[in-house]
Amino acid sequence: MKVVAFNGSARKDGNTAILLKIVLGVLEENGIETELIQLAGLNLSGCVACYKCFKEKNRRCAQKDDPINDYIAKMEEAHGILLGSPVYFADLTANMKALIERCGMVARANGDMFRRKVGASVVAVRRGGAVHTFDSLNHFFQIGQMIVVGSCYWNLGRGKNIGEVEKDEEGIKTMKILGENMAWVLKKLYG
Numbered sequence: 001m002k003v004v005a006f007n008g009s010a011r012k013d014g015n016t017a018i019l020l021k022i023v024l025g026v027l028e029e030n031g032i033e034t035e036l037i038q039l040a041g042l043n044l045s046g047c048v049a050c051y052k053c054f055k056e057k058n059r060r061c062a063q064k065d066d067p068i069n070d071y072i073a074k075m076e077e078a079h080g081i082l083l084g085s086p087v088y089f090a091d092l093t094a095n096m097k098a099l100i101e102r103c104g105m106v107a108r109a110n111g112d113m114f115r116r117k118v119g120a121s122v123v124a125v126r127r128g129g130a131v132h133t134f135d136s137l138n139h140f141f142q143i144g145q146m147i148v149v150g151s152c153y154w155n156l157g158r159g160k161n162i163g164e165v166e167k168d169e170e171g172i173k174t175m176k177i178l179g180e181n182m183a184w185v186l187k188k189l190y191g
Contacts, residue, residue, distance in 0.1 A: 001190050002033040003118075003182070004074045005082035008096025012040035015124035015165035019157045019175050020084045023122060026179025032080075032186060037071065044068065044098035053109035061102045068102045075103060079190050080118035080182060081146070083137045090129030092136050100140045107144055115145040118185050120178055123156040124165055130156040149185050151178035 005024055009016040017038060024034040044066050052062035059076065060069045075081055083100070085092040092100075107113045121137035123130045134154050141148045155178050157171030158164075165171060 001079045001186050003027050003080035004078040005036045007038045008085035008093045012038045014162045015159045016084045016086050018165050019122045022175035023179040030183035039095040044095045046098045047101040047105050053106045059110050061106050072103050072106050082120050084122040086124040087129040087133045090132050092133050112145050117146050119146040120149045126160040149182045
């Protein structure tokens with residue numbers, strides 16, 4: 001079994017990555033292979049509504065000047081997908097939105113290719129907007145007919161400067177339980 005995680009933060013190895021790594025660590029402890037992909041430093045563009053993915057049905061986006069097609073393939077290969085984003089103006093980052101738009105459109109064009117995979121969202125927040133961002137991320141899973149895993153609270157951790165999220169005891173606990181729940185679901189489905 002494998003879970004691929006995408007960190008939508010502009011800060012590589014920042015608070016969002018820290019939270020994702022906690023979840024991934026629990027998955028690894030449960031014998032599940034993991035991979036973390038960080039979108040920092042990339043300039044991903046959103047869907048341009050060309051609908052070539054619906055015409056070609058080749059499991060690829062017609063835009064080829066960035067790594068989105070590689071990410072689509074990684075999502076298809078994985079049993080579980082984690083999406084992580086910090087809160088930018090009460091929503092997810094532009095790179096994460098571009099990933100969701102293009103991967104989601106290609107998946108729908110190809111018979112809902114992520115259907116019944118396991119998905120979970122992780123949000124790093126300084127103060128407000130976390131629940132809206134959490135919802136935005138979860139919509140990717142829900143429209144894709146995926147199985148959404150939760151924790152003991154919404155999957156968010158608080159912190160502004162890099163590393164501050166590690167002081168959020170409730171957030172850390174939430175990530176650990178999310179990892180346990182995701183491992184349990186994956187083992188029930190694929191074990």
